[in-house]
Amino acid sequence: MPSVLIIDDHAAVREALELLLSLHEIHTLTAATPAEGLAVLAREPVDVVIQDMNFSTDTTSGDEGVVLFRAIRQAYPDLPVILLTAWTRLETAVELVKSGAADYLAKPWDDAKLLTVLKNLLELAESQQAVRQHVAGQRRRLQQLRKAYDLQGLVFASDAMCRLLELACQVAHSPLPVLITGPNGAGKERIAQIVHANSAVRSGPLVAVNCGALPGELIEAELFGAEAGAFTGAAKARPGRFELADGGTLFLDEIGNLPLAGQMKLLRVLETGQFERLGSGRTRQVTVRVISATNADLRGMVQAGLFREDLFYRLNVIEVALPPLAxxxxxxxxxxxxxxxxxxxxxxxxxxxxxxxxxxxxxxxxxxxxxxxxxxxxxxxxxxxxxxxxxxxxxxxxxxxxxxxxxxxxxxxxxxxxxxxxxxxxxxxxxxxxxxxxxxxxxxxxxxxx
Ligand SMILES: Nc1ncnc2c1ncn2[C@@H]1O[C@H](COP(=O)(O)OP(=O)(O)O)[C@@H](O)[C@H]1O
Ligand SMILES: [Mg+2]
Missing domain, CATH: 1.10.8.60 (Helicase, Ruva Protein; domain 3)
Incomplete structure (x- = not known):
């Protein structure tokens, strides 16, 4: 229930207002002097103040209403104040509205008008409260996320990113593959790092491969390794990224660019953990958490026969869709x-x-x-x-x-x-x-x- 403080030296005014407001389910507090009014404000939460301009209790100051208004304004800058004033002092009231009073009403006031003004102010206060709660809720949500997870210094404030990170961090601990989709430069690699940092294998290596950077055979050598002489230019035997990522995470960037032959081998590792280096008959076994990323429409590529459907479903167990910055x-x-x-x-x-x-x-x-x-x-x-x-x-x-x-x-x-x-x-x-x-x-x- 909203509450309104009435500050007026006339008991009749206080009682009339109290009755009127109580009929409209508004709780009222009353005070007969400015000092008493300020004391109530210091003690109780109040949504709106209705204050008189003339107080007969103190004869030393002709402007007690003005002094009271300024005092409230200073101590509670957010609190709306309605001035009740005699016709003869209307000018002062108008001045005060310019310096921040919510509104003024001439005595004798019109009940309907007073109620309209008051209800508008109370609704406004309520919606500002809603905005404050929304902002505070968002802040709390961010703090909780930052407390619960290692977000690697990621910068964000949007609802969309909060939701995305909640998902990414929730699934981070499982060994399931994660597919991060989104346009270039949106932060896909950053998200992959966060998933790794919050995974069960975070103490293991995080190895990244850009599947778009190398043509056909070379990308296979990069992923699975090659024995010496496996292809032109392969002078020495070398391990692939899967071997290097054993016990950790392998980040396959631009997965949409992996040629079909490589896709088939990748599917096998995902299913069995097994592969051979190029030019070798020896089967190797690894345990690797795979995170992949793409800016391509993989579903469309599947339809067009450019991406293996079985691999797509294997990689896309959990999709984290990163929205464009706009x-x-x-x-x-x-x-x-x-x-x-x-x-x-x-x-x-x-x-x-x-x-x-x-x-x-x-x-x-x-x-x-x-x-x-x-x-x-x-x-x-x-x-x-x-x-x-x-x-x-x-x-x-x-x-x-x-x-x-x-x-x-x-x-x-x-x-x-x-x-x-x-x-x-x-x-x-x-x-x-x-x-x-x-x-x-x-x-x-x-x-x-x-
Ligand atoms: N939310 C973020 N907070 C801080 N830096 C970010 C954020 N998102 C992206 N970046 C930075 O922007 C650049 C592009 O991000 P990146 O993860 O490489 O994008 P993508 O892999 O989607 O192309 C990098 O320098 C990255 O560190
Ligand atoms: Mg990238």
């Missing part, structure tokens, strides 16, 4: 700051524009953009121009249309604090509005008219 824009500014590493700071417009970019090269592209900008920045301030962000594109135009804090605040007020309504008014999704509230620090900020 689909987790909450990660962009934290990543940019991470890559800046204290060598500079983002300008406000860079902060606004960065998350709106398409980032076709994903995190790798962002990292390179920051590295370049740091070198070019004179005073350590990284601007959109230094980052090569176009300011004439549709994206930039969208940013110029970016609702200001003021617009967001009034949309919240006009929609009675209901987030979904305010979001619709602003042409934003609920999530997008939450993001902006967070970005502007409004989630933890204050009252509506502040």
């Amino acid at each position: 689909e987790r824009s909450e990660d962009v500014v934290p990543l940019a700051e991470h890559f800046l590493a204290g060598r500079g700071q983002l300008s406000d417009s860079a902060r606004l524009l960065l998350p709106e970019q398409p980032w076709p090269g994903n995190v790798r592209q962002l990292k390179n953009a920051i590295e370049r900008a740091v070198v070019l920045a004179r005073d350590g301030v990284v601007t959109p121009e230094l980052l090569g962000l176009s300011t004439t594109t549709a994206v930039a135009a969208r940013c110029l249309d970016e609702p200001s804090q003021e617009t967001i605040r009034s949309a919240l007020q006009e929609s009675g604090g209901v987030i979904s309504k305010a979001a619709a008014r602003l042409g934003l999704s609920r999530q997008a509005l939450y993001r902006r509230l967070e970005r502007y620090g409004m989630a933890v900020e204050s009252g509506p008219a502040a």
Whole structure:
């Protein structure tokens, strides 16, 4: 139940308001003097204050209402205050609204109007509470993840990454193969490292092979090893990556590029742990956890006969799908700051524009953009121009249309604090509005008219 503090020296006013609010399921607290009012605030949680402007108890000051308002404002900057004022003092009340009072009502007040104002404020307080809870929940979730698992310094803030890491870390301990899918530069190799770091074989080696880097026979030699003279150029016998990864993890990057012959051999190792070096009849046995990654559409490749279906199912027991950076824009500014590493700071417009970019090269592209900008920045301030962000594109135009804090605040007020309504008014999704509230620090900020 919401609670409202009424500070007024007239018992009749207090009682009338108490009765009115109790009929609308609002809990009331009352105080007859400013001092008493401040004492109640120090003691009890209150959602809204309704305060008188004239107190007859103290004759030394003609402006006790103003003094009281300032005192509340200073001690509780987030607490909405409604002023009750005589017609003769309306001007003072209007001034105070400019300096942060939520609203004012002239005495004798109109019950319906008072209730509307009050209910809007209470709803707004409630939705701000919801935003705060959302932010706090996300923070807790991040902390829990970081506490429970070794995340290898990964930087992220988005819901999508939280979910993905929860999955990746949960399956990390099992010996099951993991397939990491996602576009280039999105961080697939980083995720593979995290899976290894949280696996049962984390004290074993983590060996990486890029299946796209070598043609046909050479990639097989790379994976399975070769005896001397097995093929042209194989002067010495050498072990393959499977042997090197024994007791640990083998990371097969760009698995979609593995030729069909190699795919068949790979399937056999996955099923039996057995293989032979090229040019050798001796069967070797290893225990290796396999993580593979691809930016290709393996399902489509299976359909087209370019990738073995049986291997696909073998590798894809657990799929960890890494979204492109553009689909987790909450990660962009934290990543940019991470890559800046204290060598500079983002300008406000860079902060606004960065998350709106398409980032076709994903995190790798962002990292390179920051590295370049740091070198070019004179005073350590990284601007959109230094980052090569176009300011004439549709994206930039969208940013110029970016609702200001003021617009967001009034949309919240006009929609009675209901987030979904305010979001619709602003042409934003609920999530997008939450993001902006967070970005502007409004989630933890204050009252509506502040
Ligand atoms: N969440 C992240 N936090 C910190 N660095 C990241 C993150 N994601 C990617 N990177 C960095 O971005 C670059 C590209 O990541 P990488 O794992 O190689 O991508 P992919 O394998 O998908 O092409 C690397 O330098 C990596 O360290
Ligand atoms: Mg990679």
